[in-house]
Structure formats: C-alpha cells, structure tokens
Amino acid sequence: MAEYIDDDVLVCRCEEITAGEIREAIRMGATDVTGVKRRTRAGMGLCQGRTCEALVQQILRQELKGEATPESIGFSTPRTPQRPVTFGTLGGDNL
Amino acid sequence: MSAYDVIVIGGGVIGTSCAYHLVKKGYKVALIERGDIASGTSSHCDAAAMITDKMPGPDAALGYASIQKFIRLSKELDYDFNFDQAGSLYVCETDQEVEVATGYVNDLRAEGYRVKMVDPYEMSQIEPLLAKDLKGGFWSDECAGLNPFKLCYAFVEQVKGKGLDVFLHTKVTGIRLNEKNQVEGVDTDRGRFTTGRVINCGGVYAPEIGRLNGLNIPILPRKGVILLSEATIPVCHQKVQEFGYMVTKFANVECDRDPELLKYNVAFTLEPTEGDNVMLGSSRNFVGYSLNTEIEVINAIAKRGMRFFPILKNMSCVRAYAGVRPFMEDHLPIMSEVDEMPGYYICAGHEGDGISMSPVSGELMTQLIAGEETELDMEPFRFSRLENRFL
Ligand SMILES: Cc1cc2nc3c(=O)[nH]c(=O)nc-3n(C[C@H](O)[C@H](O)[C@H](O)COP(=O)(O)OP(=O)(O)OC[C@H]3O[C@@H](n4cnc5c(N)ncnc54)[C@H](O)[C@@H]3O)c2cc1C
Numbered sequence: 001m002a003e004y005i006d007d008d009v010l011v012c013r014c015e016e017i018t019a020g021e022i023r024e025a026i027r028m029g030a031t032d033v034t035g036v037k038r039r040t041r042a043g044m045g046l047c048q049g050r051t052c053e054a055l056v057q058q059i060l061r062q063e064l065k066g067e068a069t070p071e072s073i074g075f076s077t078p079r080t081p082q083r084p085v086t087f088g089t090l091g092g093d094n095l
Numbered sequence: 096m097s098a099y100d101v102i103v104i105g106g107g108v109i110g111t112s113c114a115y116h117l118v119k120k121g122y123k124v125a126l127i128e129r130g131d132i133a134s135g136t137s138s139h140c141d142a143a144a145m146i147t148d149k150m151p152g153p154d155a156a157l158g159y160a161s162i163q164k165f166i167r168l169s170k171e172l173d174y175d176f177n178f179d180q181a182g183s184l185y186v187c188e189t190d191q192e193v194e195v196a197t198g199y200v201n202d203l204r205a206e207g208y209r210v211k212m213v214d215p216y217e218m219s220q221i222e223p224l225l226a227k228d229l230k231g232g233f234w235s236d237e238c239a240g241l242n243p244f245k246l247c248y249a250f251v252e253q254v255k256g257k258g259l260d261v262f263l264h265t266k267v268t269g270i271r272l273n274e275k276n277q278v279e280g281v282d283t284d285r286g287r288f289t290t291g292r293v294i295n296c297g298g299v300y301a302p303e304i305g306r307l308n309g310l311n312i313p314i315l316p317r318k319g320v321i322l323l324s325e326a327t328i329p330v331c332h333q334k335v336q337e338f339g340y341m342v343t344k345f346a347n348v349e350c351d352r353d354p355e356l357l358k359y360n361v362a363f364t365l366e367p368t369e370g371d372n373v374m375l376g377s378s379r380n381f382v383g384y385s386l387n388t389e390i391e392v393i394n395a396i397a398k399r400g401m402r403f404f405p406i407l408k409n410m411s412c413v414r415a416y417a418g419v420r421p422f423m424e425d426h427l428p429i430m431s432e433v434d435e436m437p438g439y440y441i442c443a444g445h446e447g448d449g450i451s452m453s454p455v456s457g458e459l460m461t462q463l464i465a466g467e468e469t470e471l472d473m474e475p476f477r478f479s480r481l482e483n484r485f486l
Contacts, residue, residue, distance in 0.1 A: 030131070048413055087322070087397045
C-alpha cells in the first residue's frame with residue numbers, strides 16, 4: 001500500500017486542502033470521493049479533481065481499511081464540460 | 096435493533112432539520128439515509144433565502160421568518176454553513192417590468208420589509224459588472240445566501256451521538272404498521288428498527304417511499320440546470336436575478352419572452368459562492384429524474400447570463416450540473432400526519448424553497464409530533480387536502 005501522507009500535506013492544490021482536512025471529513029462520515037469533496041471542497045477547483053482524485057482515493061482507502069472497496073470509494077461524477085470552456089462558447093458565441 | 100421515538104427517512108435539508116429540531120426537543124431520533132448526507136437535491140441546487148421572491152402576505156412573512164431563523168441558527172450551530180446576509184438584487188429589462196416591480200415593491204414596503212427600487216445608476220454601484228442597458232430594479236438587504244449541504248452537515252453534527260443516531264448507506268425498504276394501522280417499525284436493507292413515528296423526508300423520492308404503504312404522494316421532479324464558473328474576480332456580491340420571469344407571478348400580466356427561454360423555462364439567476372465561483376442558473380422543466388445537463392439548456396442559460404453579465408463571455412465554466420426540485424401542483428409542501436396511519440408523517444414537496452424553508456419545516460414537524468400548538472396554521476399543508484391519496 002502507498003505510503004502515509006502527512007496531515008499537513010496539500011492534497012488539493014486548487015482549493016488548498018490538506019490530508020488532515022480530508023481525514024477530518026472521513027471522521028465526519030465521508031466514505032467516498034464525492035463525500036470528501038462536499039465536506040472539504042477538495043476537487044471543486046479549476047481542475048475539478050483531476051490532480052487530487054487519486055490521492056483522495058488513497059487516503060479514503062487507508063482510513064476506511066477493510067470497509068472500502070474501489071467501487072464504494074468511487075470517482076467524482078464526470079460533468080460537462082470536460083475541461084473549462086468559456087460561457088461565450090457555451091452560449092454559442094464562438095461556435 | 097434499537098428503538099427510537101422518531102425515525103426520519105432522508106438526509107437532505109428537510110430530514111436533517113427535522114432530526115435536529117426533534118433531538119433539541121428531547122426525542123431519541125434515528126436518521127436513515129440511503130446514500131450520504133445531502134446526496135439528493137440538497138446538494139444540487141442554489142441556496143438563497145429571500146423575501147423578494149415571495150408574494151406579499153403570508154408567503155413573504157414565511158420568507159422573513161425563515162431568514163430570522165437562519166440568523167439564529169448561524170449562532171446556534173457550531174459547524175459553519177456560510178450564512179451571508181448579503182442582500183439580493185432584481186433587475187428589469189423593460190419599462191413594463193419596472194412598472195410591475197414598483198407595485199410589488201410598494202406592497203412589500205407597506206408590510207414593513209426593507210426593499211427599495213433602484214435606478215440604473217444605483218444598480219451599477221451595487222453590482223458594477225451588470226449590463227449597462229437595464230431599466231431599473233429593486234434591492235433588499237434582508238435576503239441571504241448559504242451553503243446548502245453544509246447546512247445539512249451543521250444540523251447533523253450538532254446533535255449526532257447526543258440523541259441522534261445516523262445510519263448512512265441504509266435504504267428504507269418498508270414501514271411496518273400494526274393491526275390498527277399504526278406505525279410500529281421501519282425495515283431497511285441493514286436491519287429492522289422499532290419506532291412509533293416515522294417522517295418521510297424523501298424529497299422527490301417521497302412518492303417511492305410512500306408506495307411501500309400504498310400512499311400516493313403526488314410530488315414530481317422538476318429539473319434545474321446550473322453552470323459553475325471558475326474561481327475568479329468577484330463577479331457579483333449577492334444573488335442577482337431577472338424580474339421578467341416573475342412578472343406573471345406578481346401581476347398576472349403577460350410579458351413577451353424569447354421562445355427559446357420559454358421552452359426550458361430559463362430565467363437568469365447568479366449567485367456567488369464562498370469559494371469565489373459564481374453559480375449561473377437556471378431552468379425549470381419536467382423531464383423525469385434524470386440529472387443530465389442537455390446542451391440546449393446549457394446554451395440558453397449561458398446566453399441569458401451574458402445578457403445580464405457580459406463579463407461572463409470570457410470566463411470559464413468548470414461544471415454544469417442538474418438537480419430536481421420536489422414539485423407540488425398547488426405549490427405547497429406536505430407537512431402532515433397521514434390521518435389513516437397514525438405515526439406516519441410526511442414532510443416533503445418544497446419545490447424551489449426547500450433550503451430556505453428547512454428551519455421552519457423542522458420546527459413545525461417537531462411541534463406537530465409533540466402535540467404543541469404550531470407556529471403556523473397547518474391546514475394548508477395537510478396530506479388530506481389532496482385527492483386520490485391511496486393507490
Ligand atoms: C436548480 C435548483 C435551484 C434551487 N434553488 C433553491 C434556492 O435558491 N433556495 C431554496 O430554498 N431552495 C432551492 N432549491 C430547492 C431545494 O434544493 C429543495 O427544495 C430541497 O433541497 C429539498 O430537500 P429535501 O430534503 O426535501 O430533499 P433531498 O435533499 O432530495 O433529500 C431526500 C433524501 O432522501 C433520501 N432517500 C430517498 N429514498 C430513500 C430511502 N428509501 N431510504 C433512505 N433514504 C432515502 C435521498 O437519498 C435524499 O438524500 C433549488 C433546487 C434546484 C434543483
């Protein structure tokens with residue numbers, strides 16, 4: 001299993017969320033990537049979790065031990081647009 | 096499994112508020128949620144608590160009372176739910192809208208609410224990035240915003256382990272009645288619970304839970320799509336909305352609207368978040384429970400947004416998502432016991448007002464269960480007002 005990430009390590013760089021804050025969310029009841037995200041904002045930033053998702057999954061796996069499976073930890077829900085697009089483009093301006 | 100005074104089904108804003116208020120009253124409560132706290136509509140929505148989207152009279156009084164309750168809750172609950180009484184601004188595109196708005200604002204002022212008409216110059220002071228060709232608007236500093244899923248966590252965290260037991264990832268599969276049709280327990284996919292009272296707080300899923308006991312709860316999912324911007328410069332400082340959409344509601348007059356907007360019932364709303372993003376909305380249509388974000392709807396919302404905030408054109412959207420409002424035909428939630436099934440309560444169907452009405456709903460259900468005098472007349476919210484209540 002991957003090594004332990006110290007509590008003060010920044011996991012989500014977009015929203016500046018540390019491993020400690022993610023562990024706190026898990027203590028509050030988060031059991032999956034989306035639950036961590038709503039409780040901490042990890043994955044809500046510009047990259048929408050593309051950078052931190054694997055680390056969040058790893059921490060969930062380590063904290064929840066046997067209770068977690070890859071399916072239960074899950075992924076963040078894929079959303080349109082797949083990468084940032086201007087409202088101008090979405091509104092048909094540059095189409 | 097253990098026994099509870101009350102079992103609340105559904106961990107959205109309504110269920111968590113009921114659970115919190117019941118525990119405060121001294122009841123031993125279990126909250127049963129099939130997913131995570133706030134995994135339903137209560138995390139797929141905006142979260143404004145307003146007076147200026149309400150009709151003068153009891154409707155506005157309820158809006159006002161809700162805001163006062165949030166002010167109290169923001170001090171009472173330790174978990175911060177980002178309550179911010181930042182105000183709200185409505186904007187008018189045409190002179191006809193300004194005329195209707197003036198009458199509406201006068202009615203609210205006559206009832207003592209702090210709301211006033213603003214001219215285009217004042218509007219540009221309040222929200223400098225607004226389009227410059229608008230005709231006027233109105234502003235109230237009493238309206239507020241908050242984070243809806245943090246509100247759910249705040250209700251739960253305050254009483255968890257102190258009278259409230261929370262069962263997540265646990266699905267209610269049956270509600271047991273005795274030979275007198277009284278509630279005696281709840282079955283779930285993780286075991287049985289004993290209780291004499293249950294509240295169905297299933298939101299758009301309340302009908303599904305109701306069907307387990309042959310109840311016909313006529314709540315329909317009414318979808319809304321929201322576009323989230325990147326975190327950037329402050330685009331707006333409070334909730335900003337177009338009044339055009341409300342004209343029919345407030346004056347029973349027809350106003351001309353772009354057919355493309357009418358098709359998906361698109362109206363412009365913009366809300367800042369605590370993370371410096373803005374949420375641009377929204378649509379209202381009946382397309383079942385699917386949370387797909389159709390490109391045509393995204394397109395119409397983006398266009399409408401740029402009409403009022405041209406700066407959006409060059410800003411990025413990072414996410415589009417949809418939620419389904421628990422819609423009732425007569426626009427009133429069901430907050431009631433089922434007469435024929437003593438101990439079976441329903442608190443659901445708050446459509447687009449569930450966040451702002453959550454404190455008062457939780458209080459009313461607690462008063463109802465405690466057999467106390469209720470803060471409001473509960474007659475309009477009774478389940479028995481509806482026809483064909485049984486399948
Ligand atoms: C786009 C949009 C914008 C909105 N804007 C606003 C606004 O500005 N202000 C405002 O006040 N309101 C707003 N709303 C409305 C508000 O979001 C809803 O009224 C509110 O969230 C409903 O809460 P609820 O608790 O009834 O339902 P939900 O949050 O859906 O909770 C119901 C819960 O029940 C659970 N459940 C279902 N079946 C079972 C079962 N069998 N066993 C266990 N659990 C079960 C579900 O998992 C779910 O978590 C908006 C809604 C939308 C869609």
